Amino acid sequence: MGRDSTPNGAPTRREYVTYGGTAIAGGLGLAGCLGGDGSADEAGANSHTVSIEPAGSVSFEEVPETYITYKEAWADIAVALGQADGLVGTDLEYGSQEDLNRLFFDELEGVALPLEGVTDIRGGGETVDKEIIYEIDADVHLVDPLFVAQNYWEWSEADVEEISRNVGPFFGSYIRRERGYAIEQDYEFYSLYEGFEKAAKLFDQEQRYEAFAELHDDVIGRVEADLPPEQDRPEIGLINAGSEPDAGTFYVLDPTEPGYEMKHYRDLGIRDAFADADLEEGGEADYETLLEYDPDQIFVHWGITHSDEEFAETFVEPMENHPVGNRLTAVQEGRVYKGGTAEQGPITNLFQTELLAQDQYPDVFGDRELFDRQRVTDIVDGNV
Numbered sequence: 001m002g003r004d005s006t007p008n009g010a011p012t013r014r015e016y017v018t019y020g021g022t023a024i025a026g027g028l029g030l031a032g033c034l035g036g037d038g039s040a041d042e043a044g045a046n047s048h049t050v051s052i053e054p055a056g057s058v059s060f061e062e063v064p065e066t067y068i069t070y071k072e073a074w075a076d077i078a079v080a081l082g083q084a085d086g087l088v089g090t091d092l093e094y095g096s097q098e099d100l101n102r103l104f105f106d107e108l109e110g111v112a113l114p115l116e117g118v119t120d121i122r123g124g125g126e127t128v129d130k131e132i133i134y135e136i137d138a139d140v141h142l143v144d145p146l147f148v149a150q151n152y153w154e155w156s157e158a159d160v161e162e163i164s165r166n167v168g169p170f171f172g173s174y175i176r177r178e179r180g181y182a183i184e185q186d187y188e189f190y191s192l193y194e195g196f197e198k199a200a201k202l203f204d205q206e207q208r209y210e211a212f213a214e215l216h217d218d219v220i221g222r223v224e225a226d227l228p229p230e231q232d233r234p235e236i237g238l239i240n241a242g243s244e245p246d247a248g249t250f251y252v253l254d255p256t257e258p259g260y261e262m263k264h265y266r267d268l269g270i271r272d273a274f275a276d277a278d279l280e281e282g283g284e285a286d287y288e289t290l291l292e293y294d295p296d297q298i299f300v301h302w303g304i305t306h307s308d309e310e311f312a313e314t315f316v317e318p319m320e321n322h323p324v325g326n327r328l329t330a331v332q333e334g335r336v337y338k339g340g341t342a343e344q345g346p347i348t349n350l351f352q353t354e355l356l357a358q359d360q361y362p363d364v365f366g367d368r369e370l371f372d373r374q375r376v377t378d379i380v381d382g383n384v
Contacts, residue, residue, distance in 0.1 A: 047059045047060065047061060048060045048061070048062060048063055048204065050171065050198065050201045050202045051198075052171055052172070052173055052190075052195075052198045052202075053173060053187040053188045053190075054144065054145060054146045054147075054173065054185070054187045055145055055169065055170050055171055055172070055173075058140075058169045058171055060139075060140075063202075063203060063204045064086075064139035064140040064168070064202065064203070065086050065139055066086045066087075066088045066137075066138045066139045066140075067083070067086050067087060067088065067138050067139060067140045067141065067142050068087070068088060068089035068090060068121060068133070068136055068138045068141050068142065068143065069087065069089075069090045069091075069142045069143065069172075070090070070091060070121075070142070070143045070144070070148050070152070070172065070174075071090070071091055071095065071176075071343045072090070072095060072096060072097060072100060072113060072341070072343035072344075072345070072348070073176065073192075073260060073343045073344055073345040073348075074142040074143075074172060074195075074199070074345065075087055075090055075097075075113055075114075075142075075345070076100075076113065076343075076344065076345020076346065076347050076348050077142075077195065077196050077199045077345040077346060078142065078199060078203070079111065079112075079113060079114075079345075079347065079380065080196070080208065080212055080345060080346045080347050080379070080380060081199060081200055081203050081205040081208050081209065082203075082205060082208055082380055082381070082382055083203050083205070084111075084112070084113075084114050084380075085114070086139075087113075087114045087118055088117070088118060088119060088136050088137075088138050089118060089119040089120070089121045089132075089133075089136040089138060090118060090120075090121060091120070091121055091122060092115075092118065092119075092120035092121075092122075093120050093122045093124060093125075094122070096302075096305040096341055096343065097113040097114075097115055098115065099304065099305045099341075100113055100341065100343075100348055101113055101115075103304060103351070104347065104348055104351040104352075105347065107351075107373055108347070108373055108376055108377045108380070109377055110377065110380075110381070111347070111376070111377055111380050119132070119135070119136050121133070121136070127153065127154065128153045128155075130155075130159060130162070130163060133163055133167060134163075134166070134167060137167060137168075138167065138168050139168050140168050140169055140170075140171050140202070141163070141167075141168060141169065141170045141171065141172065142171060142172040142199065143170050143172040144170070144172045144173050144174040145160045145164075145170035145172070146185060146187075147173075147174040147179050148172070148174050149170065171198075171202055173187075173188075173190055173195060173198075175189060175190045175191070175192065175194075175195050175259060175260055176259050176260055176261045176342055176343070177257060177258070177259035177261055177262075177342075178257065178258055178259060189258065189259075191258075191260070191263075192260035192263055192344075192345070192346065192349065193213055193216065193346070195260075196209060196212070196213075196345070196346055197209055197213075207384045208379055208380075208382065208384055210384075211379045211384040212346050212379055215350075215371060215372075215375060215376070215379070216346065216349075216350070219350065219353065219370050219371050220267055220353075222370070223267065223268065223353070223357060223365075223370065224267075226361075226364050226365070227268070227269050227361070227364075228361075228364075230269060233268075233269040233270065233271055234270060234271065234296075234297070234360050234361075235270075235271040235272065235273040235295060235296065235297075236255060236265075236270055236271075236272075236273055236295060236297050236298070236299050237252070237273040237274055237290065237293065237295030237297070237298045237299070237330065238252065238253040238254070238255045238265075238272070238274075238298075238299045238301060238339060239251060239252055239253065239298060239299070239300055239301065240252075240253055240283075240300075240301045240302070241300055241301055241302035241303065241305075241306070243300070243315075245314070245315055245318035245319050245322070245325065246318045248286050248287050248322065248324075248325075249284065249286065250284070250285045250286065250287075250289075250290060251282060251283050251284055251285075252274050252277065252279055252283040252284075252285050252289075253283060253301055254272050254274070254275070254283075255270050255271075255272055255299075256270070256271070256272050256275075260344055260345075260349070261301075261342035261343070261344065263344065263349055263353075264340060264344070264349060264352045264353040264356050265356070267353055268353065268356055268357055268360060268361070270356070270360065273293055273295035273296075274293050274295070276293075277289060277292070277293055287322060287324035287325050287328075288324060290324075290325075290328060291324055291327055291328055294328060294329050294330075295328075295329070295330055296329055296330060296333070296335060297330050297335040297336075297337060298328070298330040298331075298335065298336045298337070299337050299338075299339035300315050300336070300337070300338060300339050301339045301340075301342060302339065302340075302341055302342060303315075303337065303338030303339045303340075304338045304339070304340055304341055305341055306338065311338055315336060316331075316336050319331045319336060337359075340352040340355070340356070347376065347380075350370070350371050350376065353370065354369065354370040354371065357370060
């Protein structure tokens with residue numbers, strides 16, 4: 001639906017929605033139910049109520065069918081829950097859906113991050129315009145209404161409330177990394193699987209979630225049992241893909257930090273080569289700082305979303321050609337590697353964990369598959 005109600009005056013699925021909680025600058029506090037006379041009881045005894053911070057509690061007349069996401073991780077979550085057909089909008093302009101399908105999802109028969117029929121929420125531009133969200137007309141937005149909508153999209157709280165009332169509610173939380181660097185409001189920071197469980201309740205797919213969680217716990221349990229002692233685990237120097245080796249500017253990241261973007265590093269006990277470094281704001285460093293700590297291997301965050309040629313031209317060759325950069329051990333030994341994508345949901349995370357384990361612990365994991373591809377496909381298909 002657009003701004004208006006349905007022609008016959010009957011409320012749509014999204015007009016039966018109630019917000020609770022007060023996490024968003026005093027709360028999104030949309031009073032009562034958004035259909036009919038505004039009574040919170042009007043949705044009836046069969047209403048579907050779920051909660052997530054910072055949105056609070058959200059009630060639907062029935063389970064939502066269509067949704068948009070900010071990036072790939074929440075789409076990955078929805079696909080894992082058997083909801084691939086419901087994705088109607090996401091960030092295609094700056095997304096890596098095709099890369100992730102080629103690298104990972106193609107190994108799962110019939111499972112993919114959807115592209116056909118999915119609208120780019122940026123409309124080919126730099127920003128996310130409300131008109132595009134009206135046109136997409138999703139039942140629910142798997143987007144953090146505070147951090148993403150008001151920080152990355154530069155929407156006001158009034159914009160969020162308008163779309164929530166006229167299109168559909170926001171039900172998402174930014175959990176890629178801790179939010180303190182960009183926002184003052186404090187609300188619960190979920191792990192990947194805690195966010196996954198919230199989405200499972202939203203889509204009424206708890207059985208699929210529980211099957212995935214069991215598979216995940218089994219994988220991580222077996223991995224942890226085979227890891228060497230902590231002091232024998234590898235160190236990496238992790239830099240963001242926004243680094244500019246040509247200009248001698250690097251943005252150092254900590255692979256041990258919370259958030260789903262670092263989950264595979266944490267689960268495999270990877271240590272931070274720059275743990276003791278005195279970095280500038282935002283983790284900024286120069287060649288001299290990199291050389292001072294001289295990591296044996298350097299990983300470029302998001303690296304797998306670059307082609308081999310692009311990766312070499314952007315990262316490896318400028319380091320090789322720099323008078324300080326070419327003194328780095330990782331550069332001299334050919335150990336400047338593509339790091340994983342930061343946007344990993346449960347499916348992508350299984351693949352990235354396996355690849356990193358094989359790469360960093362070849363004597364232990366070698367070419368060993370850590371999870372059953374068919375089991376993942378079965379869960380997505382509902383054969384739990």
